[in-house]
Amino acid sequence: MEYGLEKILKSYTALKVRFEFPETVKYPNLPVRLDFSSVIFPRKGETFCTGIELLLSLRLGCTVEIRGGVWIPFKSLKITSKSSKSTQKNFIREPLLSETIVDLTKEQEVEKALNLQSSDGKNYRILQEKLSVGKKDDDSTQFFSVVEKVLLERIKHPKGSYMNLLYKFIANAGIGQMARGLNQKTRYDISTNSQKTIPSGELVSPLYAG
Amino acid sequence: MSLKSIGSLYPNLPLEKIEITQRELVDMSNFFEVDPERFKEYALQDAKIVLWHTLEVQNSHYFFSKKYTIPVTLSSLASSYLETELLTEGKYHPPTQNGLISMRNIPKILTPSGVELSGDLHEYIDYFLGSYHGGRNESYIYGIVKGDFYDYDLPGAYPTAMAMIDYPD
Numbered sequence: 001m002e003y004g005l006e007k008i009l010k011s012y013t014a015l016k017v018r019f020e021f022p023e024t025v026k027y028p029n030l031p032v033r034l035d036f037s038s039v040i041f042p043r044k045g046e047t048f049c050t051g052i053e054l055l056l057s058l059r060l061g062c063t064v065e066i067r068g069g070v071w072i073p074f075k076s077l078k079i080t081s082k083s084s085k086s087t088q089k090n091f092i093r094e095p096l097l098s099e100t101i102v103d104l105t106k107e108q109e110v111e112k113a114l115n116l117q118s119s120d121g122k123n124y125r126i127l128q129e130k131l132s133v134g135k136k137d138d139d140s141t142q143f144f145s146v147v148e149k150v151l152l153e154r155i156k157h158p159k160g161s162y163m164n165l166l167y168k169f170i171a172n173a174g175i176g177q178m179a180r181g182l183n184q185k186t187r188y189d190i191s192t193n194s195q196k197t198i199p200s201g202e203l204v205s206p207l208y209a210g
Numbered sequence: 211m212s213l214k215s216i217g218s219l220y221p222n223l224p225l226e227k228i229e230i231t232q233r234e235l236v237d238m239s240n241f242f243e244v245d246p247e248r249f250k251e252y253a254l255q256d257a258k259i260v261l262w263h264t265l266e267v268q269n270s271h272y273f274f275s276k277k278y279t280i281p282v283t284l285s286s287l288a289s290s291y292l293e294t295e296l297l298t299e300g301k302y303h304p305p306t307q308n309g310l311i312s313m314r315n316i317p318k319i320l321t322p323s324g325v326e327l328s329g330d331l332h333e334y335i336d337y338f339l340g341s342y343h344g345g346r347n348e349s350y351i352y353g354i355v356k357g358d359f360y361d362y363d364l365p366g367a368y369p370t371a372m373a374m375i376d377y378p379d
Binding site (some may be wrong): 010015016047049053070072075077108147148150160162178179183190201203206 | 218221238262266280285288289292293295296297317333334337338341342343348350368369370372373375378
């Protein structure tokens with residue numbers, strides 16, 4: 001199976017890769033952990049990354065060797081190939097992406113795959129535009145309605161006011177909640193005067209967090 | 211957030227922080243000695259800002275989460291509301307495996323029972339955990355900067371990303 005742009009962008013993809021960026025790339029994008037608290041972005045190395053990070057690295061001209069990985073499609077991804085989704089939910093054990101590098105590096109293909117083009121085909125369709133029209137796409141995702149509700153409430157309050165700020169925090173809180181507790185970090189607990197491990201919340205999921 | 215910024219969240223109320231000089235700021239004892247009335251006015255205004263904001267936060271915590279307590283941070287209030295909204299409205303179903311292993315119990319997956327009971331989860335969870343690096347925060351310039359520099363911000367980046375997340379199939 002080929003893993004083209006749409007299949008990468010509309011999926012949870014996580015990979016272990018060996019990589020090397022050309023010397024001309026000033027700011028490589030693949031993170032590598034040095035120890036428990038330091039992350040660097042070297043020109044060459046081995047790391048875990050998401051499919052989206054891989055796309056960017058390929059567009060920067062990076063050479064990538066995939067050591068292993070997993071691909072889980074979004075529910076909304078419509079697969080047209082013969083095999084069913086369930087049989088495609090396998091480990092990637094071969095460098096399947098090497099065949100699709102050309103497609104993955106084309107910006108217009110990214111826009112197309114994400115359905116980001118507006119009706120005139122020129123500009124990115126942003127969330128605010130969707131909200132002003134008051135219409136959702138048929139394939140809108142599970143969190144869309146919640147984000148929409150929060151952002152619509154936010155604009156009812158003057159910019160700079162307490163409620164406007166609070167709704168902004170609410171809109172921003174979701175992503176943080178999906179990663180909460182993953183790193184087993186500790187924080188000071190005023191009630192016991194000690195450091196306590198940050199617990200995971202109900203929304204935590206390493207798939208969403210990455 | 212500074213007290214001045216907090217006061218400015220309520221533009222229709224007389225909660226503007228009183229400005230004092232840098233000298234008064236660094237030597238409060240002297241400020242009190244020299245001008246006790248102004249010192250009192252300054253201190254009371256600060257207390258009013260704190261009191262009003264505390265009550266607002268408490269009220270909004272009740273409004274959003276039906277808890278009449280003061281949350282430690284606004285972010286925790288926001289998280290609490292979002293969790294309630296998503297879970298009670300049935301808009302979100304936390305992923306589980308066989309109804310036995312939830313994402314909240316990731317350490318349990320790497321146990322003898324966890325490996326056996328978690329289906330394929332134990333085989334791929336490490337790829338996703340390894341791929342989570344948090345946000346990149348880096349300064350490309352150090353020291354005193356002469357000339358123009360630019361600070362780029364992505365408005366609504368987090369909620370936009372969240373709106374695009376879909377259920378895994």
